[in-house]
Amino acid sequence: MAKVKEKFDNVFELDLGDGIERIGTKSLVPNKRVYGEKLVNVKNTEYRVWNPNKSKLGASIINGLKEMPIKKGSKVLYLGASAGTTPSHVADIAEDSPVYAVEFAPRIMREFIESCEGRKNLFPILGDANKPDEYANIVEKVDVIFEDVAQPNQAEILIKNAKWFLKEGGYGMISIKARSVDVTENPRVIFEAQKEIMEQNGFKIVDAINIEPFEKDHMLFVGIWNGQ
Amino acid sequence: MLSAILVPYGIFVIKKDESETDETQSIENLTKNIVYFKKFDEEDIPSIMYELRQDANEKKAELKQALIEEITELKNKEAEESEESEEAEGIEPIDIAVEELETISFEASKIRPENDAMRSVMYELGLEYGVFEDLEDDFLNKMNEWTVQYTKMMMKRSSQAKDKLIVQTVNALDNLDETLNLFSERLREWYSLYFPEMDNIVKKQDAYVQLVSEYGFRENYTRTRLKEEMPQNLARTLSLAAKKSMGAEISEVDLQIIKSLANEIHNLYKYREELQAYLEVSMTEVAPNLTKIAGPSIGARLISLAGGMDRLSILPGSTIQVIGAEKALFAHLRERADSPKHGIIFQHPYIQGATGWTRGKISRAIACKMSIAIKADMSGNYIADTLSEQIDKKVADIKVKFPKPPVKKKSKRPQGKGRPSRPGKPGAGKPQRRDGRNDDRRRDDKKRDGRRDSRVDGRRDDRDSRDNRGKDNKGRRDGRNDDRRNEKSSKPTRDGKSRDSKPNNANKGGKAGKGEKRKVERVVIGKTSSKINK
Ligand SMILES: C[S@@+](CC[C@H](N)C(=O)[O-])C[C@H]1O[C@@H](n2cnc3c(N)ncnc32)[C@H](O)[C@@H]1O
Numbered sequence: 001m002a003k004v005k006e007k008f009d010n011v012f013e014l015d016l017g018d019g020i021e022r023i024g025t026k027s028l029v030p031n032k033r034v035y036g037e038k039l040v041n042v043k044n045t046e047y048r049v050w051n052p053n054k055s056k057l058g059a060s061i062i063n064g065l066k067e068m069p070i071k072k073g074s075k076v077l078y079l080g081a082s083a084g085t086t087p088s089h090v091a092d093i094a095e096d097s098p099v100y101a102v103e104f105a106p107r108i109m110r111e112f113i114e115s116c117e118g119r120k121n122l123f124p125i126l127g128d129a130n131k132p133d134e135y136a137n138i139v140e141k142v143d144v145i146f147e148d149v150a151q152p153n154q155a156e157i158l159i160k161n162a163k164w165f166l167k168e169g170g171y172g173m174i175s176i177k178a179r180s181v182d183v184t185e186n187p188r189v190i191f192e193a194q195k196e197i198m199e200q201n202g203f204k205i206v207d208a209i210n211i212e213p214f215e216k217d218h219m220l221f222v223g224i225w226n227g228q
Numbered sequence: 229m230l231s232a233i234l235v236p237y238g239i240f241v242i243k244k245d246e247s248e249t250d251e252t253q254s255i256e257n258l259t260k261n262i263v264y265f266k267k268f269d270e271e272d273i274p275s276i277m278y279e280l281r282q283d284a285n286e287k288k289a290e291l292k293q294a295l296i297e298e299i300t301e302l303k304n305k306e307a308e309e310s311e312e313s314e315e316a317e318g319i320e321p322i323d324i325a326v327e328e329l330e331t332i333s334f335e336a337s338k339i340r341p342e343n344d345a346m347r348s349v350m351y352e353l354g355l356e357y358g359v360f361e362d363l364e365d366d367f368l369n370k371m372n373e374w375t376v377q378y379t380k381m382m383m384k385r386s387s388q389a390k391d392k393l394i395v396q397t398v399n400a401l402d403n404l405d406e407t408l409n410l411f412s413e414r415l416r417e418w419y420s421l422y423f424p425e426m427d428n429i430v431k432k433q434d435a436y437v438q439l440v441s442e443y444g445f446r447e448n449y450t451r452t453r454l455k456e457e458m459p460q461n462l463a464r465t466l467s468l469a470a471k472k473s474m475g476a477e478i479s480e481v482d483l484q485i486i487k488s489l490a491n492e493i494h495n496l497y498k499y500r501e502e503l504q505a506y507l508e509v510s511m512t513e514v515a516p517n518l519t520k521i522a523g524p525s526i527g528a529r530l531i532s533l534a535g536g537m538d539r540l541s542i543l544p545g546s547t548i549q550v551i552g553a554e555k556a557l558f559a560h561l562r563e564r565a566d567s568p569k570h571g572i573i574f575q576h577p578y579i580q581g582a583t584g585w586t587r588g589k590i591s592r593a594i595a596c597k598m599s600i601a602i603k604a605d606m607s608g609n610y611i612a613d614t615l616s617e618q619i620d621k622k623v624a625d626i627k628v629k630f631p632k633p634p635v636k637k638k639s640k641r642p643q644g645k646g647r648p649s650r651p652g653k654p655g656a657g658k659p660q661r662r663d664g665r666n667d668d669r670r671r672d673d674k675k676r677d678g679r680r681d682s683r684v685d686g687r688r689d690d691r692d693s694r695d696n697r698g699k700d701n702k703g704r705r706d707g708r709n710d711d712r713r714n715e716k717s718s719k720p721t722r723d724g725k726s727r728d729s730k731p732n733n734a735n736k737g738g739k740a741g742k743g744e745k746r747k748v749e750r751v752v753i754g755k756t757s758s759k760i761n762k
Contacts, residue, residue: 096364098351098371106383107513110610113383116376120368123375126382127281134281136343137234138375140350165347 002042008068010093011061014040014047023061024049025092034088034115048092052214055086056148056175059214066207069171069222073097075142077165079129079157080149082108084115084122090146091122100139104128129157132164141167148175152182155197162202168227172203178217187217198223230263230324230332232295233346234288236277236374237359238267239295241332242342243323258345263323265357266295270370274377281382288334296329380608390514391537397507398532404500411493412437418486422446422478425469429462434497441490444483446470517601520612521594521619522576529572530598541606545596549573573598578623585633586626593622 003015007023014022024040024047031046033039038049052059061068070076072095081087081101091099101116102125103109109126116122127134129149142165147158158174166172176194178187195205203223211218233240241264268276279287303326346353351367354360360367412433419440420427430436435458443449449470454463504525511524515537518527533552534540543551552572573579579591597615604611 096368098368106386107516109379109383110516110608113376113379113608114610116372120365120372123371124379125375126379136347137280138236138277139347141348164344167348 002040004042004045004047007061009071010095011050011068012047014042014049016040021062022049023052023058025089026095028092028095028121029118032118035083035085048089050089051085052211055089056211056215056218056220057086057146057173058089059211059218060175060209060220063209063211063214065209065220065222067222068093069144069173070094070146074144075140076100077139077142077145077161078102079145079147079161081112081124082148083111086146086148087112087122088115088119091119094121097121098123098140100125100135100142102127102129102135129161132161136164139165141165142170143167144171144173146173150177150180152180154181155194158198159201159203162225166225168225170225172198172221172223172225174198174221174223175211176219176221177215178219191219195221202226230328231340231342232292232332232334233343234280234291234334235346235350235354236273236371237270237354238265238357239291240265240346240353241295241299241324244342255345255348258342259349259353261342262353264299266298267357267359273374274381277374277378278381278385282385292332292334296332299324299329300326383608384606386514390510391531394507394510394514394528395532395536397503397510398528401500401503401507404496404503408433408493408496408500411489411496415440415486415489415493418489420475422475422483422486423470423473424475425473426466429466429469434494437490437493437497441487441494444487446473446475515602515605516610517604517612517615518598521601521615522573522598526572526575530602533572537602537606541602543599545592545599548598549591549595578619582623582627583633586630589626589630590623593626594619597622 002017005013005015007013010025012024012026014024016022027039027046027048031039033048035051035054037051040047040049050058050061052062070090070093072093074094075097076090076094076099078087078090078099078101081103084101087099087101098121100123101112103112104127106126109124113124116124123138125135125138129147129151130153132139145158145161145166147154147161149157151157154174154176158172162170162172174194176191178185178190181190181194191208195208198221199205202225204226205221205223207220207222209220209222211220229244231242231244233242240262242258242261243263244261276287276291299322302322303324306321351360351363351371354367355363360370415437416427423446426436426439430439439449443453447470449467451463451467454467457463458466507528508519508524511519511527515527515531518530521527522530530548530551531537531540534543540548548571550571573591573595574587576591576594578594579587582590597619601612601615604615
């Protein structure tokens with residue numbers, strides 16, 4: 001019989017008895033898969049298994065994220081929604097709080113919209129995270145900005161969006177892919193540089209997680225915004 | 229000072245005291261300063277969001293004008309009513325002077341303190357002003373619906389602009405194929421003066437072109453060098469032919485100009501590849517469902533032939549099934565595409581690969597799904613995976629249900645019109661052709677025959693037919709007419725067709741139906757006429 005333990009607010013450790021460490025979130029839309037994930041039923045609650053190979057946030061949790069800023073009731077701005085793998089779990093966690101999800105590629109957006117229909121707290125926005133004014137009259141102040149855009153200027157994008165949308169004391173979470181900043185540079189140097197950009201612009205970095213072996217040369221930074 | 233702040237569900241008008249500095253623009257001050265709220269019609273909200281993204285300035289100007297009119301009207305009413313009864317019940321007067329209205333600033337989304345403050349209470353205010361019943365269910369449901377609608381509109385828009393680009397790309401590909409054939413032929417003839425044997429040995433156009441541009445002089449066709457680029461035996465044949473060539477000697481200068489032509493053609497071939505790749509990317513972006521089901525080339529041609537995505541999306545499957553029957557004829561005459569039978573969807577691998585008796589059923593099923601796919605593309609849904617599953621299932625069903633050809637009544641048609649797919653059957657093949665049947669029949673047979681030969685020398689016919697376009701040829705240029713005629717002969721021809729012809733290679737197939745001319749041609753030109761474009 002499967003066992004469930006709440007690891008963070010609305011994030012669960014699932015023990016299916018096979019010795020594999022799994023996490024999952026409660027399905028907001030029962031019986032609906034977003035990316036082919038496993039569905040597990042425990043005591044009349046359906047959980048979606050969170051695949052760390054497909055979600056950097058999932059991988060960070062497994063790799064020892066200290067504190068999870070996204071909680072039940074958090075308002076979230078998600079930059080780089082892609083087809084909705086991670087956003088769907090984030091929406092499960094926030095539960096009845098809005099997740100504003102920005103994605104700029106129309107083709108991917110089409111798939112993402114699929115996941116949004118029926119998942120009522122997930123709001124798709126076709127827009128460029130470099131241009132917050134494109135969605136400034138839609139997105140409210142949020143508790144957490146999560147960014148995963150795989151762009152060279154990702155740290156700047158986070159800062160820019162924080163200025164518009166992040167509450168003072170809110171969290172910025174950013175997944176940094178070394179290769180998309182600079183292919184030639186040593187990843188460690190890149191991470192250090194990105195961290196510095198954030199620290200000089202109003203974030204206090206409180207956690208940094210290397211998500212190997214799930215992704216190569218990827219870090220997840222968590223910072224607190226002191227407003228600017 | 230008045231300023232207007234846009235939120236998804238409406239507009240707040242804020243009146244700031246002169247004394248208030250930016251720093252004091254707290255949330256409390258903001259809500260206290262709201263002097264007017266205009267709620268949008270809920271149905272309009274997605275399209276307002278959308279229009280603001282399309283042309284923010286224009287939309288804001290429009291909203292501003294509407295706001296001013298609305299407030300002015302209300303003020304007038306207020307004035308009237310206050311004349312009648314001293315106290316208009318329950319209605320608070322609007323604290324705006326009409327003169328102030330024109331100066332209202334309408335910068336929706338700059339980082340201004342009041343806008344920033346607004347973002348803190350954006351949806352709480354919606355609750356307060358009765359837009360949402362609560363901040364859980366009602367707010368989430370409404371916002372989800374609005375943003376989904378709005379995003380779909382945005383995607384539709386990005387597709388609409390792009391389908392024009394796709395139509396142009398398809399046209400450019402057609403032109404390019406035409407040009408490539410023309411120039412490749414010129415090159416062959418030209419270079420054949422110097423190295424006539426190669427014409428027969430290297431049949432593929434682009435390979436031929438590349439060889440001329442890279443090798444040039446016959447001395448360069450050494451076996452060692454050729455071996456790197458082609459199969460052993462071909463390299464051998466070609467190098468031997470070069471050694472013993474009967475072609476005329478030409479000078480460096482003469483050869484150089486031929487090589488330049490080859491270079492240009494080679495570049496055009498590269499550009500063609502680029503175009504094809506671009507077409508695929510654009511198609512997946514604009515019409516992911518259709519692309520998944522039809523493939524980029526057929527999909528793009530459907531869009532192009534229908535005259536755009538929106539036009540295509542209103543057509544039923546039965547129409548989609550025959551789209552291109554007329555136009556394909558011209559493509560076929562021009563660029564040696566497969567001759568038109570039932571529209572371009574017949575180039576679909578599933579239909580090509582099907583047995584003759586299931587083809588109609590399968591193409592009907594696929595056309596029907598294509599029609600659903602393009603509708604989904606227009607509305608921004610992604611259902612391609614489901615659709616292709618359904619197609620796979622349907623095709624499998626059809627194959628199970630109709631494993632054998634239907635037993636046919638004895639054909640009334642003259643012998644020789646039978647299925648060429650059954651080899652050995654009398655009536656198929658060359659000898660039959662010569663047996664002096666009536667004109668009509670012969671043409672049909674020729675057509676079939678021509679198809680096979682077309683890979684060989686269709687292009688010559690093309691040129692030839694232009695020179696000798698007689699009454700008969702003119703008739704063939706009339707799409708409708710020809711279509712009907714092809715219909716008659718379609719079965720044998722389709723069956724005789726190679727199965728591997730991919731849609732985008734279709735143009736490499738031959739032009740059929742010019743058997744008569746071809747035969748003459750063959751006599752005149754002899755060996756040069758049989759090159760395989762494959
Ligand atoms: C690595 S994927 C995100 C994967 C997603 N976070 C998940 O775990 O499910 C990056 C996405 O960011 C999008 N993206 C890149 N640049 C962007 C930008 N400037 N604005 C919005 N989205 C962007 C890309 O289209 C892509 O879908």
